[in-house]
Amino acid sequence: MNAHEKIVIGYLLHPRGYCFGVKRTVDMLDQVLKLYKSVYVIEDIVHSKLFMDNALARGIIKVHSINDVPDGSAIMFSSRGISQKTLKKADEKQLTVIDATCPVVKKLQEEVIDKAGEGYVVIIIGNRAHQQIATLLGSIDSDDVYVVNSEMDIDLLPSFDGRKVAYFTQTSLFPGDIRKITDALKSKIPDIIHGRPDTEHDVCAETLDRQAVIAEIAPTIDLLLVLGASYSANAMSLVRCGLSNNIKNVIRIDSREGIQKDILNGINSFALISSTSVDEPVIKDIENSLQNLAGIEYIIYPEIEGQQALA
Ligand code: SF4
Known part of the structure; x- marks a missing residue:
């Protein structure tokens, strides 16, 4: 950097990195691979291509459905x-779950x-294609369960006159989006x-803690960089949160390959946050890659005790 180069302020938002649920999964996988030579999965156990590529190299085998898992496997x-349905099927195939x-x-x-x-009658607000919702649907022994993801879905619901109706939501959504749907549900x-x-x-x-820190920093920045996969509900909720808080530029990237050379052009200050499926070394890699593009002064936000441990 030369003496006249502009310094961009980069806020490193916390919390970031794996959430405790994903960290638990990663730790379990390490243990499991010590016990079994190969372990089958039917979906990405962490929403990260990098993680899954590594897991596949270590003995994870990904298949399309539980029917493709050999009897007696892990x-x-x-x-x-x-879901309860899947557990039943696993039991029939004598799988170690x-x-x-x-x-x-x-x-x-x-x-x-x-x-x-x-x-x-149960109404679930969320994405039918998301595993969390598929799991719920496969666990409830009732025909009175509906999934809605938009106001249009609500128009298609039948009448529930005289019935008790309760709603639940996916755990990784943006509450601002949920509110629009619950308002429409309550009017129907x-x-x-x-x-x-x-x-x-x-x-x-x-999820809420990450969204709260975005809302707090929003007036200060002109770019929010969200690190996470496009198929991660959690990452997309962070994007939605940034847009709803009127941040001028919100960009999601998976890895350093997603960083365009001009990404910091015209930017005075930005914030970097990760979804709950991104590991700390990947975030560090992004921080370093950005520093190759511009002079950046990184600030840990919010300033917290023990920040040396986070830096
Ligand atoms: S993001 Fe999902 S896995 Fe992580 S703590 Fe929340 S519910 Fe659990």
Whole structure:
């Protein structure tokens, strides 16, 4: 950097890196690979191509469905859960199940099952294609379960006159988006309740904390860099949060390959945050790559005790 080069301020937002649910999965995998030569998975156990490439090299075998897993093998499920139907199938095939379901997701699953058991119509706000929702659907023994992801989905719901109706939400959404859907639900079904008393959604604390720090820094920055996969609900919620807080530029990248040479052109200050499926070394790699493009003064945000350990 020469003496006249402009210094860009880069806020390193915390929390970042793996959430406790993903960290637990990663730790379990390390243990499991010591016990079994090969372990089957039917979805990415961590939403990170880098992680999965590494896991495949270490003995993980990814298959399309549980039917493709040889009888008697070991199978691992991610923090996003495992349905009762799948567990039954695993039992039939005498598979050793390694269940890394996040405790937050497991609790939600139990509460949804309870509510359906109490005779409620259950409406789940979330993405039907997401494993967490597929798991819920595969665990509830009721036809009265609906998934909505937009106001248009709500228009398609039947009438529930005279029925008790409760809603739950995916744990990795942006509450601003949830609110639009719950407002529309309440105008169609005035007596609908959230399945858990005293809360309005089921978004986990790990997700909310990251969104809160984005909202706080938003007026200070002109670029938010979100590190995470496009198929990570958590990463996309951080993007949604940045846009909703009127940050001028919000860019999601998976890795250093996603960094365009001109990404910091015209930028005075930016913030970097990661989704819950990104490991710390990947974030460090991004920080270093950005420093090759411009003079950057990094600031840990919020300033917290023990920041040396984070730096
Ligand atoms: S994002 Fe939240 S719910 Fe999902 S694995 Fe992490 S802690 Fe659990």
